[in-house]
Amino acid sequence: MLFRSQGLASAPKAENDTHGLIAAYTLAKFKGDYAAADRALADPRFGELYTQSTVSVTPTALLRAQIAWLDGRTADAARLAGEALALMSGWKSNPRQQFFDLMHRSRGEALAGRADAALRDARQALAGLEQSDLYLLGENHVEFARTCVILGKSDEAFASLRAVTRLALYSSSPREWRYDPILSRLKSDPRFEEIIRACGPL
Numbered sequence: 001m002l003f004r005s006q007g008l009a010s011a012p013k014a015e016n017d018t019h020g021l022i023a024a025y026t027l028a029k030f031k032g033d034y035a036a037a038d039r040a041l042a043d044p045r046f047g048e049l050y051t052q053s054t055v056s057v058t059p060t061a062l063l064r065a066q067i068a069w070l071d072g073r074t075a076d077a078a079r080l081a082g083e084a085l086a087l088m089s090g091w092k093s094n095p096r097q098q099f100f101d102l103m104h105r106s107r108g109e110a111l112a113g114r115a116d117a118a119l120r121d122a123r124q125a126l127a128g129l130e131q132s133d134l135y136l137l138g139e140n141h142v143e144f145a146r147t148c149v150i151l152g153k154s155d156e157a158f159a160s161l162r163a164v165t166r167l168a169l170y171s172s173s174p175r176e177w178r179y180d181p182i183l184s185r186l187k188s189d190p191r192f193e194e195i196i197r198a199c200g201p202l
Contacts, residue, residue: 021046025063029181034071038064056093056100059084065111069150070181081111099128100136103143110150119156122147138167146182157183158191165198174199 017023021040028036040046041064049058065080085108093101102125109118122144129137141160148157161183165174174196177183186192 017047019043019045019047022049029067029070030179032181034067037067038071041067056097056104058104059087059108061087062104062108062111065108066182069111077111078113081108084108085112099125099132099140102128103140103147107143107147107150110147115151118147118151119153134167138164141167142177142183146180149182149185154186154189157186158189158195161195162198165195 021043025037025040025046028034028040041060046060049060049063061080062084065077065084068074068077068080085105088101088105088108091101102121106118106122106125109115109121126137126140126144129140141164145157145160145164148154148160161174161177177192177196178187
């Protein structure tokens, strides 16, 4: 974790992060300081956090729900996820955004305890990306793996990570999975390191 935190702390401020709140949130999240991460997210000056290679925006309520889940505050996670889902219900996604927004919705449903809907929407998003964007398909398999961890479905999480290695197209290094606050919860299972080693030299 120190490796990841040092790199984030020394990174230059992003153009869309005038007040340094996105950086503060990201650093606190990887350090496991969930109270500090939530304070940054709750600040009204927190900007829009773009994900999926800047294709879509993650609702701040969804980020706060995920932090609450990591911190063991499941009731807060469900409440904040509900807020995020209500916001996303009014979004008008363009064809480029639709599958990424659907993956966000899946995460919100998982955090809200709606497992069936979460799995349905995530699988629909992956199916759409298989036809439209193989590069970001890999990134979204990683997203799906995180959602599966939240749902307690480790077998499906490992299957999705294996799918990433077969694609050989993904925007993050598998080495980073060891430091990911959600994926790292799979580390006690020997399959986790087996999949990372399958990706070749790190």
